[in-house]
Amino acid sequence: MKKLWAASLAAAVLAAVIPLSAFAEETPKNGTPPSAAELAPNARSAVLLDADTGTVIYEKNSHDKLPPASITKIMTMLLTMEALHDGKLKLTDKVRTSEYAASMGGSQIFLEPGEEMTVDDMLKGIAMASGNDASVAMAEKLGGNEQGFVQLMNEKAAELGMKDTHFSNPNGLPVNNHYTSAYDIALMSRELLRYPQITKYTGAYQDYLRKDSEKPFWLVNTNKLVRFYPGADGLKTGYTSEAKFCLSATAKREGLRTIAVVLGEPNTKTRNSEVSAMFDYAFSQYMMKSIYKPGDYLGKVKVEKGTMPELVLTADQPYSVLMKKGGKADEFRKELQIPAEIKAPVKAGDVIGKLVIYQGNTKVKEFEVKSPIQIEKAGWWKLFKRTTSNLFS
Structure with missing residues (x-):
């Protein structure tokens, strides 16, 4: 439990000493939006679409098969929300952490072997902190084991028409034969948004886990756009040295909900800036026309x-x-x-x-x-x- 206390303390110290402007500089002030041809110049791959109709507004190498890093967790959240909707799972259900789940490196919520946490808290840990350990614990709960869940992931990908995708784990840590495309990420992001309650998790900027303990764990959303871009409320960031900086983001204004996906960005500042520009373009150039x-x-x-x-x-x-x-x-x-x-x-x-x-x-x-x-x-x-x-x- 010492590492839990250390992580929470470090987060609290950072919050106290880092000014708000340090995060805000990652997202440019909204100005005149670029033309569609100028969008996402630094991304390896990108797509911008309307979430309601699925209409593609802009795309760049959108079907290239690339490593998605933690954007993988969109599928993990989707299968969790589907299970909740179908009554196979409740938010209050306890999820036990196996030794294997607790052993995950990278971003994590520092689950201990044998520790139990509710589905509600696991979703917070996945959506906000990008917890690799929470993703595997949730996968084992739903699939029996990690590979059983990966099979469910690939079955769902096929059902959604994700033709550029193959999953090998539920969290996006580097592994062979694990890839997807910007377009496929937009498809599964759109499907996840069919469960509007997901933005309670993906759109929150900060929260806590283990609130009733002596050492609560502070969560801060890895997607800073949910705080600094008006209307943004999700969905998932990703980074590995192979995938570079990735993001599937969504924002809604005046009845128009858009999804912007970028893969292979050089840094977080560029990633957030280019996604913001994609949103600016969509909201300035398009609107929803009501038919009925x-x-x-x-x-x-x-x-x-x-x-x-x-x-x-x-x-x-x-x-x-x-x-x-x-x-x-x-x-x-x-x-x-x-x-x-x-x-x-x-x-x-x-x-x-x-x-x-x-x-x-x-x-x-x-x-x-x-x-x-x-x-x-x-x-x-x-x-x-x-x-x-x-x-x-």
């Missing part, structure tokens, strides 16, 4: 032999598209593609068809259209009365 709001009427479809003769379809989420600022809103057209009739029974959430958005003749986005309610199959008497009523009407 939740609850808006979309259309209706006949239901064969249903307890209701027709189903009214409404938007179950905001339907929006990315558009250039200053563009013409009427250049978008929408097309509802649904059958003339469907058969009962219909379950709530069943996909009935799709809404396709075009810009000119180019398809820019499509949304699934789902049934908002359940409609059972009607009995013969109800159908007889309906037929009779229709005859007389």
Whole structure:
């Protein structure tokens, strides 16, 4: 436990003696954003996209297979959040630290062999402090052992269409056959953001672990943009001597959430500066155009032999598209593609068809259209009365 106290004390001393400006200089003041061609000049690879629609705004060598360092932990957090969502895990569940997990070097939260910590605290340790030890402990909890979890990671990567990726561990420490691309990182970052509660961890600048102990451990987020860039609330930094300085970052303003990924930057100052410039470009040049709001009427479809003769379809989420600022809103057209009739029974959430958005003749986005309610199959008497009523009407 001595090393826990030493680490916490060192962090506290640093906080006392290092002025705020020392961190702030890593992020430039917002000015006139560059053109897209000037973005991320020092990055080995980069991509900028709209998180809601997945539209790529800018990319540079975005499919190059590169070591991701601790950005790997986005997948570790994603599988954890998925398990929480599916009820396989609770935030209050205790996670025991094995000797192997405690032996991880690099960035860590100094877990001791046999130490137990809640899933909630493990997520803090992974998201904020980039704890290699916490990542392995969490992996062993979910996968039985590290390799079992790595298999889950690669299965999820395949499910998300991450074609440039192969994982070999849950924390990104250097190892053979462990690689991904800026584009694939953006894909898994976008998937992680489907669980909005993750930004409680990735967007916090500081917190504590072991709060009830005599020696609480201070956490400071390795991603300084969450403090110094307006709207930034995640996601994950990374560094190894091979990968250089990496970052998958997200920020939201006026309904537009963007994801910026850079790999192979020369230092943290350049990394943060170039990601900030990518955000500046996105927010100054683009906006979200609302097509339908939740609850808006979309259309209706006949239901064969249903307890209701027709189903009214409404938007179950905001339907929006990315558009250039200053563009013409009427250049978008929408097309509802649904059958003339469907058969009962219909379950709530069943996909009935799709809404396709075009810009000119180019398809820019499509949304699934789902049934908002359940409609059972009607009995013969109800159908007889309906037929009779229709005859007389």
